[in-house]
Amino acid sequence: MEPQEIYQELLEIPHIAPGHIVKGVIxxxxxxxxxxxxxxxxxxxxHRKELAGPAWxxxxxxxxxxxxxxxxxxxxxxxxxxxxxxxxAKVENDWAYIEELKRTKATFEAEVVDYNKGGLLVKVGSLKxxxxxxxxxxxxxxxxxxxxxxxxLSELVGQKIKLKVIEAEREQGRLIFSEKLAMEEWRAExxxxxxxxxQEGDICVGTVTGICEFGAFVDLGGIEGLIHLxxxxxxxxxxxxxxxxxxxxxxxxxxxxxxxRNRVSLSLKRLQPxxxxxxxxxxxxxxxxxxxxxxxxxxxxxxxIEEGIEGLIHISELSFQRISHPKxxxxxxxxxxxxxxxxxxxxxRMGLSLKRVAEHERSSEDWRKxxxxxxxxxxxx
Numbered sequence: 001m002e003p004q005e006i007y008q009e010l011l012e013i014p015h016i017a018p019g020h021i022v023k024g025v026i027x028x029x030x031x032x033x034x035x036x037x038x039x040x041x042x043x044x045x046x047h048r049k050e051l052a053g054p055a056w057x058x059x060x061x062x063x064x065x066x067x068x069x070x071x072x073x074x075x076x077x078x079x080x081x082x083x084x085x086x087x088x089a090k091v092e093n094d095w096a097y098i099e100e101l102k103r104t105k106a107t108f109e110a111e112v113v114d115y116n117k118g119g120l121l122v123k124v125g126s127l128k129x130x131x132x133x134x135x136x137x138x139x140x141x142x143x144x145x146x147x148x149x150x151x152x153l154s155e156l157v158g159q160k161i162k163l164k165v166i167e168a169e170r171e172q173g174r175l176i177f178s179e180k181l182a183m184e185e186w187r188a189e190x191x192x193x194x195x196x197x198x199q200e201g202d203i204c205v206g207t208v209t210g211i212c213e214f215g216a217f218v219d220l221g222g223i224e225g226l227i228h229l230x231x232x233x234x235x236x237x238x239x240x241x242x243x244x245x246x247x248x249x250x251x252x253x254x255x256x257x258x259x260x261r262n263r264v265s266l267s268l269k270r271l272q273p274x275x276x277x278x279x280x281x282x283x284x285x286x287x288x289x290x291x292x293x294x295x296x297x298x299x300x301x302x303x304x305i306e307e308g309i310e311g312l313i314h315i316s317e318l319s320f321q322r323i324s325h326p327k328x329x330x331x332x333x334x335x336x337x338x339x340x341x342x343x344x345x346x347x348x349r350m351g352l353s354l355k356r357v358a359e360h361e362r363s364s365e366d367w368r369k370x371x372x373x374x375x376x377x378x379x380x381x
Contacts, residue, residue: 016040016082020072021089029064031056036070036084044082047073054126055086069093087126094125095170102165107182109160115153122163122177129175131163137183139209162186190222195259198223202254203271208244216240218252218266225264227252234269234308243268275308279345286340288357293334301326303338303352311350313338318354329354 016022016038024036027043034046050056062068071088101108113128114121120131133149140152162183167176198204198220206218206225215228232243244250253270256263283289283305291303291311300314318329330336342351 016072016075018072018075021069021092022072023067024070024084026062026064026066026068029059029062034059036068038070038072038082038084040082042081044070044072044084045077045079046070047083047085050086058086058090090126094127095168098124098127098129098165098168098175099170102168105164107162107164107185110163110177111160112156112158115157117150120153120156120161120179122161124175127175129177131161131177131179135166135176135178135180137161137179139183187222191262194220194223195257195262195264198254198257198264200254200256203251204254204266205249205251206266208246208248208250211240211244211246213239216244218250220252220264223262223264225252225254225266227266227268231255231265231267231269234272234275275306276345276348279309279343279350283340283343283350285343288337288339289352290335290337291352293330293332293336295332296326296330298325301330303336305350309350311338311340311352313352313354317341317352317356320355320359 022038024038024044026034027037028035031051034051035043036046038044046055068086069089070084070086071092072082073085073088074083077083100106108124110122110124110129112120112131113123118130119133120136122129122131136152140156141148161179163177163179164182164185165175166178166181167174169175204220206220208216209219209224210217213229215226216232217224217226227240227244229237229240232240237243250268251271252266252268254264255267255270256265258264289305291305293301294304294310295302298315300312301318302310302312304310313326313330315323315326318326323329336354337357338352338354339356340350341353341356342349344350
């Protein structure tokens with residue numbers, strides 16, 4: 001039931017008695033006096049304490065002729081006028097709203113106005129309630145390490161959060177709410193909907209919520225998917241932290257949706273060009289390139305030509321002299337000028353040679369010397 005519907009029920013009371021909520025019409029609205037027509041012989045007067053403060057803040061949203069709910073304080077004063085309260089009507093309405101939320105187990109939103117070591121203080125209309133630490137959604141702590149409780153609570157002040165009523169005692173003025181229960185229900189509903197709607201091949205935007213050795217978890221807005229380590233980048237990645245961090249907003253490709261196990265597999269690299277798909281357009285056999293030695297093996301040295309493109313200098317192509325291990329010629333981190341001697345994009349292989357570059361440069365030097373010698377003989381240089 002909506003708050004307005006609850007208002008209507010409360011206003012349909014046939015007798016004017018202390019504590020009753022009735023609907024009236026503002027006939028005079030001034031800082032000195034507020035008169036409300038509630039159907040009695042004389043207009044009711046607003047309690048003098050409500051000509052300032054919170055009640056006056058409420059009245060700023062009204063003008064003469066507007067309807068307004070009021071609570072009867074005294075049916076008749078010495079002047080024969082009923083004395084009414086706007087704040088009491090608001091409080092009664094807010095309690096009725098809270099009690100209806102508790103009865104229906106509905107979720108609602110409220111603003112966090114303060115915090116203490118035990119939890120959060122939230123405001124619902126004119127009422128204030130408490131969200132204990134144990135009832136705060138754990139997701140707030142994901143981006144903070146141990147000992148960050150105070151920081152988490154302070155950052156929530158001013159934000160609106162989803163809540164459920166777990167205790168509402170009007171006589172004691174006790175209101176206890178749970179964000180955790182509200183978010184669990186919201187996630188379950190959202191998760192079920194996403195599982196129904198998500199399709200392989202969809203492109204979604206999500207937030208990185210966790211990182212582990214084998215991949216990164218991404219919240220798609222109610223359901224978490226996993227980007228496996230192998231799907232983070234086309235280049236070799238040792239740990240997910242090399243590519244993403246918790247809190248990053250990322251665009252991901254949906255690889256698989258397993259409805260039976262409630263699992264979603266995602267990819268980051270599938271939305272990026274596959275480097276080897278463009279190799280034939282950029283590189284040719286015989287071409288000279290520059291690369292960085294990334295690792296050594298007994299049979300040769302691997303060299304990164306560009307991000308995602310790695311080639312091999314076989315041990316036989318490192319030197320004209322016989323060597324037993326590549327480390328005799330190169331080391332990891334060396335930047336080398338190389339010649340492409342083979343290219344196989346389908347199997348992602350590129351053969352490289354270091355010794356042929358040296359041979360080419362030596363031939364070029366010999367040709368230059370020969371040219372200079374001929375020039376001197378013919379032109380007397």
